[in-house]
Amino acid sequence: MTSVNTSSNSPDKLTSNESVQVIVRCRPLSLKEVQQDYRSVVKIYSNRGVIEVENPKARTENERSKIFTYDAVYDEQSTQQALYDETIRPLVASVLEGYNGCVFAYGQTGTGKTYTMEGGDDIEEMGIIPRAFDQIWSHIARKTGVEFLVSVRYMEIYMEEIRDLLRIKSTKTHELREQTGEGVVVTNLHSHTCQSAKDMLKAMKTGNINRTTGATNMNEHSSRSHAIFQIKIEMMEGDSKSMKVGKLNLVDLAGSERQSKTGATGDRLKEATKINKALSSLGNVIYALAENSAHIPYRDSKLTRLLQDSLGGNSKTIMIANIGPANDNYDETIITLRYAYRAKSIKNKPTKNEDIKNGKLLLLQQEIERLKALIMEKSNGAEINSLDGEEEDAGSDSESEGFEKERKLEEGKMEIDELAKKLKALEKQMVHGGKDIVDSVNENELKLEQHRTEIAERKKREIEMQQRIEEEEETCTELRQVFASLQQQVDFKKEKLKRLNNKLQSIRQEIKDNHEVYLKDRQEIETANDEAAMNLRQSFLIIDNFVPSEEKSRIINLAQFDEDSDNWVVKKDSTKILPSDRPIAHNYRRPISDYAVHQAQTQPKYRSENILDLKLDMPLRTTQDYTPPSICPQIKALVNDVIKREMDNGHLVIRLPPHSVLGRSSSSKLDQEGKYKQALKSLVDVNSLKNPTPTKPTAPRSARSSYQLKQS
């Protein structure tokens, strides 16, 4: 039932273990949870690898609790040391044999992923990453006659961008590239060569300081990014001209979270959306792998692309699902456990990276040999020169020749010193295995390691045996049972039927729950799909109405899908040499008006005008030049008369009544209206006589029309 190969834990035997190992760790109730009177709903059966979660909202017996089985489970009291020795140590041992390994911690925010991966400062509290450093370096210390080159990289994926945590100020961009033999690699990432566990610890701490964290309701120091610590160990035995390479990815994922619980708003909400999106694409990859789908959506996020080898590829992988025990977190805990359960059926194909002929360690060694030979050659030459010099000194009387030789000798020495320094620097990067350790210590270390491996092996075997016993018990008890009477047999069968019925009900419940989750997911996908379709339609409308068709087809011709960046890119148009910041219209180098285009087409000799240089024809008169019109006395009298009558009627404003009102008004009102209109008409006529319309501007048509528009 479990995916662990229990015959042995030794690295070579682990080769046959192809499944992703899944372990679950439950943290203790936090102080805040205790203060809020939350209770634990999680029961851990470590010896069987079983976890039972009681449903605080259960309405029926079937909903009462859920049971899951994993490769190993760790309760609130589990120590960092036990978890490391039992599950991670064999994996790191495999990496030291030349395999790729990956450990990733997944779970709701605040459930102990960072605690498990990094841990605290005390020796007891040390997490997986620093413990792996110790294991690697004690292995190196024991391996006499082997040369090692150990390097680390540390990056985070924050808001779908990769950032180098060891070179945080670097402005270089980091892309994902597929490289033959290497899998998916990140470009421009700093690789730090280490000579000791201390060096590695320092790199980890530097990176942690640079990592993006923030406070949420669920966790005061919440990691807002997915952090990936990569260790590469190149190993070369004796004078062999090939090497083994072990790579270990240690991943602390950002926590999955529900917006309502974390209280995220603004930037925190944006972060949360990206985190949840990347985690859901990880879920989709796990689901597709578990279902043996033809298409695995690795390309949906940077995280899944980076974990491509660890999930379904060339790697031995352990997933740690972290959960919290509080009743308040029941839903999230179940989601994490389902996720983890699915990951159990992922099959990997780990193969040893051996007989590698193009590694950095090989190049380094070649360079060291070249420098050594060069130094030797130069030192021999210098020796001969100095002897010659001594002989010639005796017979020569030319002082200048002597000086010249001395200078050359000095230069030669300086050159040798320079080469020696370079050699030392290169040699410092490499580590000689088994160098600084006394044999007795070496032996003790080895024994201790063997004991640890044996204990871990036994524990795993015990879990698997327990699980197998439980499975077989169902079928075998009946065979073992000797019934004294028929009634006894009936009672036994009734009991068995009841048990099986309970099992059936819980499976039915699980199917129902899964169906609900599926419907919810489907609804979310449909909403996202509708939104995307709307956006697309909007973009099409904009393109159809505002982008000239020739421009559209030009861009379509230039657009290409880039497999590496997983995005559409627009190629440079080699037919045009255009400054990139200039607007382009009508395929002309300069922006010109429609009027000019029309003129150029209809009148071949017309010189196109640059609309930006075009001078507007100013109106002959401006508002500043305004002089009020002089009104002829009859009109003035008429207007005064109207105003006076309006005032008598209680109106101060001259306003034309609407037609509907006019229609219903009395004849005297109509007369009055007629007079109004006539008076105003003559007022306008007089005005027009006094102030004729200004001469129309002579700007080109397009410019002119906008001018007229403004005037009107």
Ligand SMILES: Nc1ncnc2c1ncn2[C@@H]1O[C@H](COP(=O)(O)OP(=O)(O)OP(=O)(O)O)[C@@H](O)[C@H]1O
């Ligand atoms: N097994 C454990 N034993 C004791 N304390 C724990 C354990 N696991 C977690 N904690 C404590 O719980 C708190 C939250 O843990 P941690 O920061 O590791 O959570 P996380 O899952 O990494 O959260 P996020 O996803 O928000 O980064 C910390 O104070 C940590 O010390």
